[in-house]
Amino acid sequence: MTTAQLLGQDPGWLIAVKALMVFIICVLATLMAVWTERRVLAKMQLRTGPNRVGPAGLLQSLSDGVKLALKEDIIPAAADKVVFIIAPIIATSMCFMAFAVIPMTGVVNIFGRQTALQLTDLPVGVLYILAVTSIGVYGVVLAGWSSGSTYPLLGGLRSSAQVISYEVAMGLSLVAVFIYASSMSTSDIVASQHQHLWNAVVLFPSFVIYVISMVGETNRAPFDLAEAEGELVGGFHTEYSSLKFALFFLAEYVNIIAVSALATTLFLGGYHALPGLGFTEQWLGGWFTLIWFFAKVNFFFFIFMWLRGSLPRLRYDQFMKFGWKVLIPVSLVWILIVAALRVLQQEGAPRSAILAFAVGVVIIVMAISSMIERNKVKVRSADLPEGEAPNFPIPSLPQVKSINVSGGK
Amino acid sequence: MTDFNENVNIEKKASGQADINSVPFTEVEQPGPASLAQQAKGFWVTFSTMFKKNQTVQYPDVKALTAPRFHGRHQLNRHPDGLEKCIGCELCAWACPADAILVEGGNNTPGNQLSPGERHGAVYQINYLRCIFCGLCVEACPTRALTMTNEYELADDKREKLIFEKDDLLAPLRQGMLAPPHPMYPGMTDTNYYNGDVKEAHPSQGEK
Numbered sequence: 001m002t003t004a005q006l007l008g009q010d011p012g013w014l015i016a017v018k019a020l021m022v023f024i025i026c027v028l029a030t031l032m033a034v035w036t037e038r039r040v041l042a043k044m045q046l047r048t049g050p051n052r053v054g055p056a057g058l059l060q061s062l063s064d065g066v067k068l069a070l071k072e073d074i075i076p077a078a079a080d081k082v083v084f085i086i087a088p089i090i091a092t093s094m095c096f097m098a099f100a101v102i103p104m105t106g107v108v109n110i111f112g113r114q115t116a117l118q119l120t121d122l123p124v125g126v127l128y129i130l131a132v133t134s135i136g137v138y139g140v141v142l143a144g145w146s147s148g149s150t151y152p153l154l155g156g157l158r159s160s161a162q163v164i165s166y167e168v169a170m171g172l173s174l175v176a177v178f179i180y181a182s183s184m185s186t187s188d189i190v191a192s193q194h195q196h197l198w199n200a201v202v203l204f205p206s207f208v209i210y211v212i213s214m215v216g217e218t219n220r221a222p223f224d225l226a227e228a229e230g231e232l233v234g235g236f237h238t239e240y241s242s243l244k245f246a247l248f249f250l251a252e253y254v255n256i257i258a259v260s261a262l263a264t265t266l267f268l269g270g271y272h273a274l275p276g277l278g279f280t281e282q283w284l285g286g287w288f289t290l291i292w293f294f295a296k297v298n299f300f301f302f303i304f305m306w307l308r309g310s311l312p313r314l315r316y317d318q319f320m321k322f323g324w325k326v327l328i329p330v331s332l333v334w335i336l337i338v339a340a341l342r343v344l345q346q347e348g349a350p351r352s353a354i355l356a357f358a359v360g361v362v363i364i365v366m367a368i369s370s371m372i373e374r375n376k377v378k379v380r381s382a383d384l385p386e387g388e389a390p391n392f393p394i395p396s397l398p399q400v401k402s403i404n405v406s407g408g409k
Numbered sequence: 410m411t412d413f414n415e416n417v418n419i420e421k422k423a424s425g426q427a428d429i430n431s432v433p434f435t436e437v438e439q440p441g442p443a444s445l446a447q448q449a450k451g452f453w454v455t456f457s458t459m460f461k462k463n464q465t466v467q468y469p470d471v472k473a474l475t476a477p478r479f480h481g482r483h484q485l486n487r488h489p490d491g492l493e494k495c496i497g498c499e500l501c502a503w504a505c506p507a508d509a510i511l512v513e514g515g516n517n518t519p520g521n522q523l524s525p526g527e528r529h530g531a532v533y534q535i536n537y538l539r540c541i542f543c544g545l546c547v548e549a550c551p552t553r554a555l556t557m558t559n560e561y562e563l564a565d566d567k568r569e570k571l572i573f574e575k576d577d578l579l580a581p582l583r584q585g586m587l588a589p590p591h592p593m594y595p596g597m598t599d600t601n602y603y604n605g606d607v608k609e610a611h612p613s614q615g616e617k
Binding site: 040042043044045046047048051306309310311 | 455456
């Protein structure tokens with residue numbers, strides 16, 4: 001019985017219970033994610049991080065949330081009131097909706113009924129997620145526009161340009177997965193990985209492209225140009241306060257968890273255990289798969305934090321160049337290769353032909369990369385011109401060669 | 410010297426006709442992106458840092474020692490017999506660049522001898538909302554009456570509480586000191602006090 005058939009038998013009350021569970025899991029995961037991020041980032045910077053509220057500071061994000069909710073709610077006079085209020089609601093609700101098709105456990109028992117912790121299983125589940133997260137961008141753009149202020153407008157525009165650019169690369173990286181699993185349903189993709197290898201191994205380039213573009217998609221460091229504190233104050237949410245700001249905050253983290261969950265589902269075998277640990281999936285009546293699922297989601301979340309702790313923010317043009325001139329062409333070429341291999345396999349081509357094709361591709365890639373390497377400008381050691389004294393007075397410094405700044409003879 | 414304009418013929422042009430090409434310039438070569446190994450090294454730095462001992466001082470629970478000469482709250486010192494060292498000369502107030510100190514001198518009378526000699530500080534206020542802890546007042550003090558302690562917890566919820574009066578600033582009475590006002594040590598002048606000849610209070614000083 002496939003997951004879709006299994007979920008089709010759910011009665012209405014069970015669907016409501018599962019919807020509530022998914023919501024609670026998202027909110028709890030957000031609270032934990034904020035705490036985890038602050039603690040891990042602190043460790044990366046030789047700090048302790050929040051440790052005052054609750055054991056080891058675990059309740060810090062909860063108290064922050066309560067504080068935010070009790071703050072004064074300000075709507076600027078120049079704002080477009082209706083849109084200003086709708087924007088955070090769009091951003092948040094869309095992030096939660098993405099979670100509907102994520103399979104979080106295998107077959108489990110919820111209140112006496114055999115089902116899986118997955119709200120619904122669409123035949124085009126992954127496309128649905130892409131669509132829903134794209135609508136989430138409306139929240140950001142509308143927030144920036146309706147604030148009636150310059151910084152939010154710039155932040156909103158940056159964010160929309162960024163998300164649209166990286167969504168192209170993200171969508172392309174998923175095509176290889178669709179070809180390989182011959183399905184767009186999340187549960188089918190998980191099942192196909194259970195039979196073969198994980199997609200992260202088989203489709204490694206797709207995996208890398210997805211991971212990069214998911215960081216761009218969620219506006220996180222080093223791609224956090226939309227809310228670059230040094231340039232745009234808070235970006236699109238500069239004018240927001242109180243609960244509306246909390247909603248954006250929630251949306252950001254739920255979005256991160258959603259793309260991490262999608263990466264887990266598509267590339268790391270979903271809720272299944274690591275290879276060789278398959279026996280653990282039966283523990284706790286199948287609920288142990290939820291732990292495997294969140295372990296993998298946390299792996300991706302750690303990558304988010306690691307990037308944030310290690311890399312400075314990209315310049316806007318470099319960022320766009322990287323998206324359009326590197327990620328998209330590379331994923332297009334990769335799709336061609338995967339498609340060719342797939343067709344060769346399905347047409348029953350001899351192994352030697354497939355191997356020859358693969359070796360040919362590798363040789364071509366190496367040839368191109370070595371050509372690029374040769375074109376690279378050789379970096380010379382910077383030798384400073386050592387000349388006579390400059391023709392304007394500068395204070396003489398010990399052990400410093402005077403530099404002829406005027407440049408003439 | 411790398412001669413960058415050796416092969417370039419620079420025409421002398423009249424001002425106003427000069428264009429960008431008539432100015433000698435160096436071509437700066439941009440280093441390309443670092444190799445993958447170099448970039449991985451950067452990630453290793455943050456990863457390995459996670460397992461190092463962190464530097465945070467858990468401040469309200471653990472109070473780290475300051476440097477021995479840290480500029481903290483001021484203190485008005487006393488002579489070993491308990492008389493105040495401050496003579497109300499106002500030099501500290503004059504030295505203060507932030508105008509944080511207010512001093513009013515007063516005369517010592519036989520019934521009200523607060524410090525050796527003729528004068529004492531009657532009013533002494535330091536406004537810690539203004540003080541910049543530069544220590545110029547300490548340098549200006551001729552009797553070493555004013556010094557600085559290592560106390561740095563100077564925060565409060567009312568502005569008035571941060572104007573420290575003389576009572577707040579005076580050093581506590583130590584062993585062998587008598588609370589002023591009381592007469593000077595018998596047979597000692599203010600110069601003796603200054604030279605440190607008075608080591609402790611004399612029994613007669615405490616008599617009323």
